[in-house]
Each structure stands twice: as structure tokens, then as C-alpha cells.
Amino acid sequence: MRDLQLPLNQTQRVRLQAALQQLQDLASQASASSLVTVADTIPVNNEDGILKGHGTSELDGQVVATLCGVVERVNKLVYVRSLRARYKPEVGDIIVGRVIEIAPKRWRLEINFSQDAVLMLSSMNLPDGIQRRRTAVDELNMRSIFEENDVVCAEVRGFQHDGSLHLQARSQKYGKLERGQLLTVPAYLVKRRKQHFHRLEQYCVDLILGCNGFIWVGEHLETGENDMLEDREKRPEISKTNMIHEEQERTFTPLEVRRHICRIANAVRLLSALGFILTVESIIDTVEASASSNIEIKDMLGPEFYVQTVEREVQRRILLSRKKG
Amino acid sequence: MEYVNPLTGFRLDGRRPNEMRQIRGEIGVVAKADGSALFEMGNTKVIAAVYGPREVQNKGQQINNRALVRCEYSMANFSTGDRRRRPKGDRRSTEISLVIRQTMEACILTHLLPHSQIDIFVQVLQADGGTRSACINAATLALADAGIPMRDIVTSCSAGYLCSTPLLDLNYIEDSAGGPDVTVGMLAKMDKVTLLQMDAKLPMDIFENVMQLAIEGCKAVAHYIREVLLEHTKQLECHRGA
Numbered sequence A: 001m002r003d004l005q006l007p008l009n010q011t012q013r014v015r016l017q018a019a020l021q022q023l024q025d026l027a028s029q030a031s032a033s034s035l036v037t038v039a040d041t042i043p044v045n046n047e048d049g050i051l052k053g054h055g056t057s058e059l060d061g062q063v064v065a066t067l068c069g070v071v072e073r074v075n076k077l078v079y080v081r082s083l084r085a086r087y088k089p090e091v092g093d094i095i096v097g098r099v100i101e102i103a104p105k106r107w108r109l110e111i112n113f114s115q116d117a118v119l120m121l122s123s124m125n126l127p128d129g130i131q132r133r134r135t136a137v138d139e140l141n142m143r144s145i146f147e148e149n150d151v152v153c154a155e156v157r158g159f160q161h162d163g164s165l166h167l168q169a170r171s172q173k174y175g176k177l178e179r180g181q182l183l184t185v186p187a188y189l190v191k192r193r194k195q196h197f198h199r200l201e202q203y204c205v206d207l208i209l210g211c212n213g214f215i216w217v218g219e220h221l222e223t224g225e226n227d228m229l230e231d232r233e234k235r236p237e238i239s240k241t242n243m244i245h246e247e248q249e250r251t252f253t254p255l256e257v258r259r260h261i262c263r264i265a266n267a268v269r270l271l272s273a274l275g276f277i278l279t280v281e282s283i284i285d286t287v288e289a290s291a292s293s294n295i296e297i298k299d300m301l302g303p304e305f306y307v308q309t310v311e312r313e314v315q316r317r318i319l320l321s322r323k324k325g
Numbered sequence B: 001m002e003y004v005n006p007l008t009g010f011r012l013d014g015r016r017p018n019e020m021r022q023i024r025g026e027i028g029v030v031a032k033a034d035g036s037a038l039f040e041m042g043n044t045k046v047i048a049a050v051y052g053p054r055e056v057q058n059k060g061q062q063i064n065n066r067a068l069v070r071c072e073y074s075m076a077n078f079s080t081g082d083r084r085r086r087p088k089g090d091r092r093s094t095e096i097s098l099v100i101r102q103t104m105e106a107c108i109l110t111h112l113l114p115h116s117q118i119d120i121f122v123q124v125l126q127a128d129g130g131t132r133s134a135c136i137n138a139a140t141l142a143l144a145d146a147g148i149p150m151r152d153i154v155t156s157c158s159a160g161y162l163c164s165t166p167l168l169d170l171n172y173i174e175d176s177a178g179g180p181d182v183t184v185g186m187l188a189k190m191d192k193v194t195l196l197q198m199d200a201k202l203p204m205d206i207f208e209n210v211m212q213l214a215i216e217g218c219k220a221v222a223h224y225i226r227e228v229l230l231e232h233t234k235q236l237e238c239h240r241g242a
Helices: A010-031 A136-140 A225-234 A240-250 A255-274 A280-292 A297-301 A303-324 B091-107 B131-145 B204-240
Strands: A056-059 A062-065 A069-074 A077-082 A094-103 A106-110 A117-124 A151-159 A165-169 A175-177 A180-184 A197-200 A205-209 A214-219 B023-027 B035-041 B044-055 B068-075 B116-126 B154-162 B165-168 B181-187 B192-198
Touching (some): A056 A077, A117 A151, A205 A255, A214 A255, B068 B131, B091 B154, B091 B181, B192 B204
Parallel strands (some): B068 B116
Antiparallel strands (some): A069 A077, A094 A151, A151 A175, B023 B035, B154 B165, B181 B192
């Protein structure tokens, strides 16, 4: 609800309220009791011996929440799953970040964590794909791989002793992202799944759902890092006019694909504004619904489709709960 | 001037001596901030935005074992009756920034967020007495919204002593009467005082009464803030779904 301020008319307002009420009713059956706010006591059975996890502390022998969120219990572990907090990295997460600084042998990336993440030159696959020691020349050429403000996809490698977060990009699927849009959504809306890279064939679009809440929607590119190398080798030979031409060709995206990118991006914006969880299915569902009801891209963030999306989500959840029950 | 009507016992704005103004809190008013809140106490209206925990901007200030908390208090030009340009960093706002910073730092579990920085920006949109208290309450809501771990909810409320009556939650007219103004900030659940300010003299026994009144006010605010937070959390969780 944060980003969108919509001029709803009376009917739309009533429909929205009804739908939101239904959502609440559906959810309250599941987990209303386990919600806590800061300094609420979490009821535990002390006899079993418990482990206090994230978001809890002890006060006068009671377990007390230090965050607002949902109490989760796994065997003896009790922790609070926070909503609306910054991203908490876990090893192996796939994230999207933005380069903000180039330091000796490393890039610093903004990833919506409490510190900047570090991507070492040595934990990168070089464009030529050969495994070798990084030389001083490589270090000088770091800007030819990523520059400041580039959007990069990488994987969380782990924490160093000093508490800094290290990333790695040792595969063809990681690396610089071009020709698309970066969207930032709250990190809790992206669930960790097996697959975070999605190729949407019918739209010619790549979708990356970064665990840190950075979402990339871009034109689908054949991952050929060798092309990049060839480009670089060729470049000195070709004349300047040719180069500009080639540059244009390299960054050219057909109008149709651009439209698809915008439509998908708007679907993501809408879902995140509503606070619905973001999965490929939900995004594609929204995109298809907007296309099938002939809603223009710019109107996707308008009041009518907003209300429709909420209603569709209600229907979906009712179906889901019926299947379960 | 009579601040409490001797016949009816009502104050200038029609409240009883131990009655608070209407309070209202709203979460999520600044889209780009990590946490934000709007807090109203009667006609006093304050907006707070929290950024972070994020990378420390000035490396020299970085603290290795805990988070750096910064706070900036400002008053909008249009917040008072006479519109005037307020220089940034005047004595009053520097002092209030410091007070808010210390109060919030006392409740944030800073040791859980090493190498990072938390910025709290509070701005008074409408000033009608008790801006200090309103700022602290707004900052608490915003911090909780940003998902920053806290020991307890800090709330604040002021009380004064005019016409030989202890008064809760002074408004601007009562505040500018020149009587004592006790601002109390406390950790609601732990029952600990984290802020106590008074710029006048009061006999000991009367002071205790006034402070007790302010503490009651803090508890009432805490009760309300907790409701707001729970409602907000519930909304987020039910929207997100399983």
C-alpha cells in the first residue's frame, strides 16, 4: 500500500474493502494468534527446554519478542519471523545488486543488507572463462567487467571473519544484467525457492527474483560470454562509425519486448504494493490477466486493475483453502 | 491567567487535568524509507522516517561491535503560527536530536547490527506543545516498522504543574505559561525510565505526583502503539498469505 495512492471511486472502494476483509478472514483462520509485536511475551513451555532464535530475548525468565512478526516454532527453536525488515542473507541465496564502488580487487554492491556486500575479483569467472590467477592487469581491467551503477546478479558465498558479506559469481548465469528494469520490493515478499532464474519464453524475457528483494526484468539474452570476449578483441580494428552502429545493435531491444518488460515490471510493482507474495506464477498470472482484459500497461497501476487483482487473489486463496480442506 | 477553571476543573481546551489529547499513529507514510510513521497528539503532528541498518556513510564513525544511531530533528517552516525559516542545527533542535537519539539508542539492540548505521529523521509538521514526546513516539513506531530489534517499546509523554494542579500532556498555551514541564520517556514493559527532563523547580512531593501522571500517560501511549503495531503486522501477514 506504500507506493500507490489511488483515486478510487465509491464502488471500487467498497469492492476493495470487501476483498481485503475476505483476505483477513481467510488468513485469520490460519495464524492470527502467533503474531507478536515488540516486547510481547511469547508463551513457551519451559519444561521442554527451548532455544531462543532470531527476534527473541529473555526478560525475567520469560521469552520476549524484539521484533514485530510471526512466531515460528521448529522443534525446540522459537524465533520471530519478521516482516518488513532489510534482507538477511543466507549462504547460497541468489541476489541482484548494484555496484556502488570499485575497490582494489573487489566490487562493493548495494544489496539491501545492513552492509554493502563484497564481490572479489577472485570469486568471479573471468570473461575468457579460463581458470587462472588474477594478475595485476586483470585488476586494472575491472571496470571492463562491472562499472559503477551496473546491476549484477550473484550468489551469497558467506560471511568473512570480520563480519563482511562475500558474494561469488562463478557461473555463466551470474554477471552483469543489461537491457531491462530493476525493481526493488520488500525482501519478505520473495520466498527462497529452488529456482530464481526464470525464462519466460512467450515474452522473450528473463526474470530474476533476487532473494534480497531486487527483481530484474530484462530482455532474454543468450548467455554467451565468449561473444563478449570476441567483441572486445574485434573492437580495435573496426572504425568509429562502425562501432557506434554496433553499439546500437548490441543494445537494441525490439518494441514488443520492451512492452513485455514494462508489463511484467508493472505486475511486480502492483503485487508488491499490495503486499502479495511474489512468485513467477503470481506475476505471470497478473500479466496474463491484464493482457486478457485489455488493460494498457500504464493502466495496470490504476485503480480498476488494482481492485481486480485483489479480487483475483481472494478467489485464488479460497480455491487453495478448499483444496486443502 | 487561569489554566484550570476553578469551578469546573476543566482546562482551557476542555480536558480534565489527567486527560490526554487524542492520539493517532499511522505506519508506512514514507514509501522509500525502511520504516516510517506519523504520530499525532492532539494538534501536534510529527512524521518520522527510519533508514537502515545500512552501510556507514562516514567510515570514521563506524563502530565495530554495534550500530551507529543518528537522529535529526527538524521543524517544518509551516509548523507554528508564525511562518519562519528555521536554520538547520540551531541549539534547540540539536538538543532535541540528541535527546531522541539517546532515548532510542537505549532501546535498540545495537549489538546485533555491527558495522551499520541507523538514521532516524523526525520532522514536526504541526507544533502544539509536546513535540519532544510526539517525536519519540513516532520514532518508536518507525523503528518497529523498519524491523529493527528493540528491547522494548519506548514511549514518552509530558506533564506539567499549573494552578496548583498536575496536568497531563500540555498543549502549546499551557507549555508557554512558563510552569514546569516534565517530559518522561520510558520502556513500557520493563517499567524503566530512559528520559526525564524538567526545566524548572518543583518541590519533591509535587514532582513525584507530576512524574507519576506522566508515567501513566506513557503507559496509555504504549498501549495504543502496541495496538497499531499489531494491526499493521496482521495486515502485512494476511496480505502476504502462505
